[in-house]
Amino acid sequence: MNRETEALYKEIKRCTICEPKLSAGANPVLTVNDRSKILIIGQAPGMKVHLSGIPWDDQSGRELRSWLGVTEETFYDSENFAIIPMGFCYPGKGKSGDLPPRAECAPLWHERLMAQLQKVELTLLIGRYAQSYYLMEGKRRSLTETVKNYQDYLPSYFPLPHPSPRNFIWMAKNPWFKEEIVRELQNRVDRILDK
Template sequence: MSHAVRTRFGGIIMHKGETISHLTDQVRACTICSDLPLGPRPIFQLGASAKLLIVGQAPGRITHEKGVPFDDPSGDRLRTWLGVDRATFYDAKKIAILPMGFCFPGTGSGGDLPPRSECAPAWRTQVLNALTEVELTLVIGRYAIDWHLPDYGRHTVTEAVKAWSDVWPAQLILPHPSPRNNRWLKTNPWFETTVIPALQSRVRDLL
C-alpha cells in the first residue's frame, strides 16, 4: 500500500512515489538561477524509500560536467567512510543526495562560490518533506550545518564534528571528504577511529 505525504500539488494529495517523481521533474527543469556561469543544471538524487540522506554544499565544475554527484576523489572517500560500493551509493531507493545548491555556482578567487541563495527557499522544505523514510542525515559543510543544525552555527566544523554524539543517530556532521582535507584528517585521527566505525555500522543496519 502506498503512503500519502503532507505535500500538496494543485489541491491533490499525492502518494510518496508520485511526489518524489513530480519533484524530481520540477527541480530538474528549474531555471531560477539562469545567470549561472555554466547555466543551470540541477544535480541531485532522490528516492521515495531512501533511508540515508547526504546533504552537501553544491556541485563543483567536474560534477556539473558529468551530471553525477560525488563521482570524484571526494566521492571515493565518502563511499569508503560509508562502507558502500558505487552501486549502493547511486541507488536512489537507498540513498538520497541533496546539496544546499543544486547547480554549480561558479568559481571565485578562493575556490567555488557558495551555494546560490535562491535554491534552498525554492525547493528544500518540500523535498525534505517528501523524503519520509530517511533515518540518517549526513550534514557536510558550513552551509549545510547552518540549515540543518542551526544550533551549531557558531561552532567551527571541527567543534561540530567532535560533538557528533549529540545528534546521533538521526544526524551526523562530517568534514568534507575532499583531498583538501587530508591535513585535517591527519590532525584529527579520532574521526576515522571513532566516528567512521559507528557510521559504517549504522549504514549497514539501514541499507
C-alpha cells in the same frame, strides 16, 4: 519512486532561477526516491559533477563512499541514498576553490523534498553550509567541534566534514575522525541498509 516525488524531481531538474548568476549555466544535480533510507546533504556540485550530472562523481565522492563503507552500486541506488545539495548547480569558481552554494536553492526546494523523504532514518550533513542551515544555533563554534560532538545530533543528523582533497590536511590533524567517527558512521549505515 512515486508520482509526486518524480514530478518534484523533474521540476527541480528544470529549475533555472539562478541561471543568470551561474557561469556554467544551470544543471541541477540530485538523487531522490520516496523510499530512500539515508539522506546526504552536501554543498554544491563541482565542475566535474556539473558536466556528468552524477552526484559525487569525483574524488570527493570516492572518499565519501570509503567513509560510508559502500560500493558505487549501493551508493547510487536511490532506495539507499537520497542526495540533495544545499545548492543544486555548480556555483562557479572563487578565489580559493568553488564559490558557496547559491542561497536560493535550500529555501526553495528542501522543505518540499523532505516531505517526500519520509523513510529517511539518518541525514548526513556534509560541510558547514549544511550544518549551519540544519543545526542552526545547535552547531558548535567550529566544524571540528560540531563533527567531534556528532552524538549530540543523533539520531536524526550526523555532521561530517567535506571529503574534498582540500580537507586532507584537516583529516591528518584530526586522526580521531577516521579512527572513531568513520567507524561509527559505517556501523550506522550498515544497520540501516541491512533492514
